[in-house]
Amino acid sequence: MTPTDTPARSNGAADARSLFGPVDLTGLDGQFTPAEKDLALSVRSLVDEHIRPNIAHWYEQALFPREIIPELARLGLLGMHLDGYGCAGRSAVEYGLAASELEAGDSGLRTFVSVQGSLAMSAIHKHGSEEQKRRWLPAMAAGEAIGCFGLTEPTAGSDPAGMQTLAVQQPGGDWVINGAKRWIGMATIADVAIIWAQTREPGNARGVRGFVVPTDAQGFRAEAIPSKLSMRASVQCDILLEDVRLPADAILPADSAIGLKGPFACLNEARYGIIWGVMGAARDSFDAVLDYSAGRLQFGTPLAGYQLTQAKLADMALEINKGYLLALQLGRAKDAGTLDPVAISVGKLNNCREAIAIAREAREMLGGNGITLDHSPLRHANNLESVRTYEGTEEVHALIIGRQLTGIGAFTAAGK
Numbered sequence: 573m574t575p576t577d578t579p580a581r582s583n584g585a586a587d588a589r590s591l592f593g594p595v596d597l598t599g600l601d602g603q604f605t606p607a608e609k610d611l612a613l614s615v616r617s618l619v620d621e622h623i624r625p626n627i628a629h630w631y632e633q634a635l636f637p638r639e640i641i642p643e644l645a646r647l648g649l650l651g652m653h654l655d656g657y658g659c660a661g662r663s664a665v666e667y668g669l670a671a672s673e674l675e676a677g678d679s680g681l682r683t684f685v686s687v688q689g690s691l692a693m694s695a696i697h698k699h700g701s702e703e704q705k706r707r708w709l710p711a712m713a714a715g716e717a718i719g720c721f722g723l724t725e726p727t728a729g730s731d732p733a734g735m736q737t738l739a740v741q742q743p744g745g746d747w748v749i750n751g752a753k754r755w756i757g758m759a760t761i762a763d764v765a766i767i768w769a770q771t772r773e774p775g776n777a778r779g780v781r782g783f784v785v786p787t788d789a790q791g792f793r794a795e796a797i798p799s800k801l802s803m804r805a806s807v808q809c810d811i812l813l814e815d816v817r818l819p820a821d822a823i824l825p826a827d828s829a830i831g832l833k834g835p836f837a838c839l840n841e842a843r844y845g846i847i848w849g850v851m852g853a854a855r856d857s858f859d860a861v862l863d864y865s866a867g868r869l870q871f872g873t874p875l876a877g878y879q880l881t882q883a884k885l886a887d888m889a890l891e892i893n894k895g896y897l898l899a900l901q902l903g904r905a906k907d908a909g910t911l912d913p914v915a916i917s918v919g920k921l922n923n924c925r926e927a928i929a930i931a932r933e934a935r936e937m938l939g940g941n942g943i944t945l946d947h948s949p950l951r952h953a954n955n956l957e958s959v960r961t962y963e964g965t966e967e968v969h970a971l972i973i974g975r976q977l978t979g980i981g982a983f984t985a986a987g988k
Contacts, residue, residue: 589613591669595858598893603900604669611666615673618643623677628945630805631678637805638761640681645715649674649685651693653841657709659693664906668848668899676852679955680806682845687757688712690841692719695766695782698837699829701821704784708764720762720787720794722753722811723835729755730968732768732780732832737813739769739783745820747771749783749813755962759794759809762787766824767813768835779831782824791816802958840916843963847902847919850927850959851895857934857949858888864938864947875937884933891926898922914976921969924960928953 591612592600604612622643630637644650648660653667662670674682693712696704696719711717728734737751749769759765765785771778785792791814796807828834862885865875875881902919905911931953935942942950960966968983975981 592855592896593859594862595855595889595892597889598897600893600896600900604665608663608666608669611662612669612673614647615649615670616676618647619673619677619681623674623681627678627805627951631680631951632804632945634800634804636680636684636758636761636807641684641715641718644685645713648713649689650715651689651697651709651713653689654693654697654709654713657697657705658713659697659709660713663903664844665900665903667845668903671845671849672852672855672896672899674852675849676856678805679849679853679952679959680803682849682852683757683803683806683959686842686845686849687721688719690845691721691757691838692762692764692766694838694841695721695824695829695834696784699782699824699826699834700784701825703821704824708784712764717763718758718761720756720759720765720809720811721835721838722756722759722765722767722785723839724753724755726752726754726810730965732835735768735770735780737767737769739771739781741771741773741820747783747818747820747822749785749816749818751813753811753813755797756794756809756811758807759787759811760796760807762794765792765811766838767811780834782829782834783818783822784824785813785816785818785822789816789818802954804954839963840913843916843920844902844906846959846963847916847923848899850923850956851892851899853952853956854888854892854895854927854930857931857952858885858892860948861885861888861934861937864941881937884937888930888933891930895923895926914972917964917969917972920964921966921973924956925966928956928960931956 589609590601591604591609622640649670651659652662652670653664655661671682674685693709696708708717712719723732725735725737739747739749741747749767751769765787767783767785768780769783771781793812794809796809865881868875898919902911902915931949934949935953938947938949941947945951971983
């Protein structure tokens, strides 16, 4: 295969109001309303102004930029898909577009918005008492209070039913919680934690329930997990709960919070955002290598003029278009109230798988320069190693889909 003489297409000529730029081969832009595009472009402006100039430093130094929180709150991005209590009440598609733009900046910043809104705030909004909602949601929407979501444990990741954290109700009505949680986003900076625990009252096990736990409660301790190779501009933590005493009304009281359906309802909100978010990382990786290949000369010809380069770019563009179309299909269904939870697994599995492949391919096309923080694809690929794992691994989502296809659950050895 030999280079052609045709000049490469420049990425800089895109319409300023285009959401997708040169990668849009299927008319994606026309699928969104002016209001949806306005929201996405406002988030893009935030990313361009506050995240892109700083992300290499934050990533290299493993810093989560708390100063970005007021900017996110100013645009109404914290709990943006929730109604009332100071929340923006945006649509699922608008939330998805915002997640895509944030993750084009960095997965860690999109993760903060997801932990705050789709997990912690969503748990209170879906399952909390009116008092809990009024106490926490307005402050969290304004970025004045930070939340975290404690489900995963050191020995119970993909198997939350195996959690060992235990909340025991005392004769006077108070709860006492003991246990440990791991990989809990934002726990060291959080003001409130939603902690899921097995529950027991004297002589009676009551199953998994959620609790609203102020992080200044005696016996609550959070420590950041050090030496990460992924999600470095974010905070993931261990939580230790030692005789944490809470009043009786700290429990999330709604029937919807009884058992694992409570946390799973929140996880599906977060998984939905990931479906869109990872396509932002993929699109940013594509844009980076498209620009690079147009300007990088090898043997007197731009890399973009070589057949292998164009074939790789074409493959990336195909998957990005398909990924966004899948995300949009799910978003419209979510807004219509017809989204099947299995479809969320389809989107999470497919889009994470394709996004990390695109980021890796883009890194390779950048050559040696691609291993530096001057270029985004390897940073995206490293982050996506985490994103493809949390909120359900590839294997878990494949088994959810498999159960739907066959009618047989295969989550344990030999289906037992």
